[in-house]
Amino acid sequence: MNLLTLIKMQLNVSFNWSALKWYAKHDKKKILGGIALVIIVIASLAPLYYFVAVNFFKTVFLSGYSLGQPEFVLTFAIVSVSMLVLIFAIPFIMAIFYFSRDLALLVPLPFWPREIIGAKFITVVIQEYLTVLPFMLPALYFYGTGVRAGLYFWLVGALITLILPIIPLTIISAAILVLMRVTNLGKRKDLLRYLGMTLFLVAVLAFNYFVTQLETLSQEEIMKLIFAREGLASLVSRAYPPALWATRALTAQGAAALLNLALFVALTLVGIMIMLFLGDRLFYRGLIGGDEVTARKDISSDRLAKGMSQVSAPAWAIAKREIKVLVRTPIYFFNSIGVILIAPLAMFLPLIWGNALEPILTMLSAVRPLYLNLGAAASIALVAAFAPAASTSFSREGKQFWLSQVMPVAPREQINGKIIYSLLLSLLGIPLVFLASVLLFHWNIQELILISLVGICLTLPSITVSLLIDLLRPYLTWPNPQVAIKQNLNAVFAMVATGGLYYLTYQFAMYMMHRQFSDLLIYGGVAAFALLLAAIPYGIMVRIADQRFREIIAP
């Protein structure tokens, strides 16, 4: 009974049920605004999802179907979604199990550790459906309608979709429970978080490597697989064997189907049991280690004197504060700086592993330098645009926002500090361009300077529009930093708005090229256009900042 209460409470807190009910009763405007926002997000992402993901699954189904292997789309979706859950849930599980603020409240209550772990695990599973459904629904739909499947298929399909994220989540949970206890690094919470993130990075690259190895099979091997029964499905499920059981549970006949379903469900249950067993034995010990405080190190008088004499202008002090907090909070670090560094690696490494670089370089050598240079400048901006550093800048202040409100620094100057910090982060993309120059494109120094300058100008619209969005609706009441940056709709809105601004910039560049302006004029024009686009959200921010700083209620 207690366990049910705990689960209910965890679900309530995770999905803000009570708050939603309260607003529905007392502040209808707010709830309607929230619903409208969700609709806007879905509406802005739906076309992209339809054209990219749905059509992709249709193509996968048709390709498999034409080879007599229609089930391939199911295995492909199950493997993809399981790998995604496996990779992306690592920091999530770490944050929910070990760094939630409610743990200080829950641990002294009369619950077994397995009950706390179990209740938190259920909330994670439910949140993972956001990853599972976009993959499984089109795969089930195309297969089910394509082979005219019966009721059994749809029922088992629903069951498998519901339990699909559990196996990868139990694997991660068990690994994290063991890691927290065995390595005994609990007192260094941040080190652990970085370790988790490194695991995440290794998993991403391993996944990439796996995918590229699939592409580099010899012609003979590919032919063999194409014509073998369940050949493609067996190949893809090598990365995640339970996927084959799930596929067979959906596609086989009679007892074979039931046997495979039983295997898949049994493995899911075993995963849960192992996790709960480990939870009972390891959770509290790892957790209590996390609350131990390290011995204080005395600060030397020299360091103290030096530290006390460092003076900065307020805007620069704010930029420094933002950078320090970002770098020292692993979740923030990984999601902003990590993205800037990992995204290009994740793009390049598969090309190198897959021996695909050479043909691409040959193709690019025929491209007009102007296009290539503008593309490189755009990549600096795009990489920065994917990092939610600016779009969650106000939100990340959370309960500390009161400091920004009481300090005698004009909101405009505080915004300037945040722009400086965001710009400094985006400069991290420039060394990557230099690296690409050394390894691939061999740009001369003038070109490198030009690319960097245009790149910096192009990052500014993304920074100012992202800050504006976050200033308009800062999310300050987050329970842990993971939520502040990963479950913050402002990051999605900022990406959509940035996409719009970059589309306008692209159209402007195309117009200039069409009118056959000189290359230099085009570079200058694109940079000036970007600065103009950046100035608009900046101007709005400056106009509303004083009022917004007064209106926002710090939690």
Next chain:
Amino acid sequence: MIKLHGVSKSYNKGAVKAVDNLSLSVKPGEIFGFLGPNGAGKTTTIKMMVGLLQSDSGTITINGYNIEQEPLKAKSSLSYVPDNPEVYEKLTGLEYLNFLADVYRVPARIRKERMERFLQLFEMTQAVGDLIQSYSHGMRQKIVLIGALLHEPEVFILDEPMVGLDPKSAHNLKEYMREHCNQGKTVFFSTHVLEVAEKLCDRIGIIRRGQLIACGTMAELKQQAQNEGSLEKIFLELTEV
């Protein structure tokens, strides 16, 4: 130094009146204690005084500056210590203090001298190089206090400042508050520790359901309550429904 005139604030579209037509003034050189039961409106009043909340009506003046019309000038004259010391956990104590000194524009030489003095006063010198996340509640409270004192504010506003402080630090803080006021500056603080208010404050205001129900020196309060007892007795009598 501090003037509140007809200040009101309500929540839930007027359903809950947190502060109701509150007027009071605190003179230079005065320590003013702000008392009231839980939920009486103390923190809401303080938050409006420092610019964290907007009042629905009325005016608040700090050191001659209206907090809504000249917020930066008002904020430059005041320092605020909240009831819950939420500060940047990922900064070291020293970085946090330097950050505040930067935003309050305290020159290098002065900030060094003041940091040394206050760090010593609150026995934080050894801990100042550590990340704030490793601090206890009391240490966080002390680092917030030190940060608030760096620019030697004309008006020092504190919400429940004694909570979490060890006896020595609480004593040092009280001494400092007195010294601060002796220089002609002002201290305004809320507290539930009535003995502290009785001994330390020049004047005391008692708020109940958003309204100031009594205000004055101890002698004046006794007269208003027609009670010659302690502040505790007067408080209980006045705040009883």
